[in-house]
Amino acid sequence: MTQEIKAISLFSGAGGFDIGSHMANIPVVFSVDIEDDCIETQKLNDIFKDTIKISGDLFQISSDEIKNSLGDNYKGKSILIGGAPCQPFSKNGYWVTHKIRKGIDDPRAQLVNEYLRVLIDIKPDGFVFENVESLLHPTNKVIVDSFLEIAESEGFETNVIRANALDYGVPQKRKRLFIIGTKGTFKTKEPIKTHFPPEIASKENLQPYVNVGEVISEYDTDEYIEKQELTEGGTYHEDLKEVPPGMNYKALTAWAGYPNPKFVADKRFWNFLLKLHPEQPSWTITAQPGPWVGPFHWNSRRLRVPEIAAIQTFPKDYVFYGSRRSIQKQIGNAVPPLMAKEMINFLKESLV
Missing domain, CATH: 3.40.50.150 (Vaccinia Virus protein VP39)
Structure with missing residues (x-):
């Protein structure tokens, strides 16, 4: 060849x-x-x-x-x-x-x-x-x-x-x-x-989908902290903390049985307060997410550059040039x- x-x-x-x-x-x-x-x-x-x-x-x-x-x-x-x-x-x-x-x-x-x-x-x-x-x-x-x-x-x-x-x-x-x-x-x-989907992979001895926790958990240490990741003091910080991993704002609505609902189901973009689950694949990484648009980390913070790069399967040692906003756009x-x-x-x- x-x-x-x-x-x-x-x-x-x-x-x-x-x-x-x-x-x-x-x-x-x-x-x-x-x-x-x-x-x-x-x-x-x-x-x-x-x-x-x-x-x-x-x-x-x-x-x-x-x-x-x-x-x-x-x-x-x-x-x-x-x-x-x-x-x-x-x-x-x-x-x-x-x-x-x-x-x-x-x-x-x-x-x-x-x-x-x-x-x-x-x-x-x-x-x-x-x-x-x-x-x-x-x-x-x-x-x-x-x-x-x-x-x-x-x-x-x-x-x-x-x-x-x-x-x-x-x-x-x-x-x-x-x-x-x-x-x-x-x-x-x-x-x-x-x-392949896990249920098919297990039956036919194939590789299952890769879950996000497999590729980004190593970056959840103090070494990789970014000031841009913090949500404390923000409008929806407390709400974000209440959203379970793998869910979005709908977890805080009457639709989900939430007491004293804070939002109305299907009245927001689906990725509002959207949070990753470590044992599931990530949702789409975007180029220009809004301030409360996910996916967020399951620890209620924004994702870090090495995390979004890993989710996109860039090599671990790949280097990006530019501001944080520019790098998010490049990767997304x-x-x-x-x-x-x-x-x-x-x-x-x-x-x-």
């Missing part, structure tokens, strides 16, 4: 997708992101020491610039990886249905267009595109349909994967959409799952490396 496949990474962020590519033995030779902090994070980590790292707006970077910067790395087999920032597709919106040959005529799909532009110009042997699962919502689905039409017109066989990070060893419920394309032929229908926006690895391995099988 040849290992001469290389990856070009767009919207690289803190490098979660890119770490997954390295785990699949496909080194990332070029990465670009518009956030300076993300590129500085990559520079701090040896895994990317041989990667050409560009801080800039993809709109301003021509495909020829990418080709020229690659030099000899442009020879041989390559894949394109990345996920356009997903905020435009996280909520319902009005979509223009007219499609054009080289892109999608929609004001909020411009970054998807940039990915497609590079895909068409660079002509890799395969690609993995990641986004939120709600991109398949009927309101947004024209984006996916147009993406597939364009990729297939460029000679790619495509596969749309609805994936949950839990299935690939990530201790977190995190649903994502992957569009995978190959100039080869897919040998199976979808990536092989590595982890990332594709979990273990999840990325399995998606890229699935593509790789079709290329060799």
Whole structure:
């Protein structure tokens, strides 16, 4: 099996997708992101020491610039990886249905267009595109349909994967959409799952889902204390302490039989005062949580940087650059490396 496949990474962020590519033995030779902090994070980590790292707006970077910067790395087999920032597709919106040959005529799909532009110009042997699962919502689905039409017109066989990070060893419920394309032929229908619900795993001698306590308990010591984690004196601190592990604010409502209810069930966002249970997987780690939005630690505090990084399956020695807010955003926006690895391995099988 040849290992001469290389990856070009767009919207690289803190490098979660890119770490997954390295785990699949496909080194990332070029990465670009518009956030300076993300590129500085990559520079701090040896895994990317041989990667050409560009801080800039993809709109301003021509495909020829990418080709020229690659030099000899442009020879041989390559894949394109990345996920356009997903905020435009996280909520319902009005979509223009007219499609054009080289892109999608929609004001909020411009970054998807940039990915497609590079895909068409660079002509890799395969690609993995990641986004939120709600991109398949009927309101947004024209984006996916147009993406597939364009990729297939460029000679790619495509596969749309609805994936949950839990299935690939990530201790977190995190649903994502992957569009995978190959100039080869897919040998199976979808990536092989590595982890399973406990009831199935125990019966069939398989690996169960990874619980959050397994990966973050070591960080619950004074050595890792952060001033940002404290909730004492805050509006809902006393309420948070009353929420049992694995529950949210609904534990303090009449719905749960709470005496003198403090809240009304289903009147708040579900992750309000949401607390982890050490013997269950985590809920989705977000990029910009509100002050009382979870998941919180079962000890009634906010999660620490090494904890959210571990929940996202970043390597233990991975270093992040920037303010606490910036680092939360970088980690929350990332594709979990273990999840990325399995998606890229699935593509790789079709290329060799």
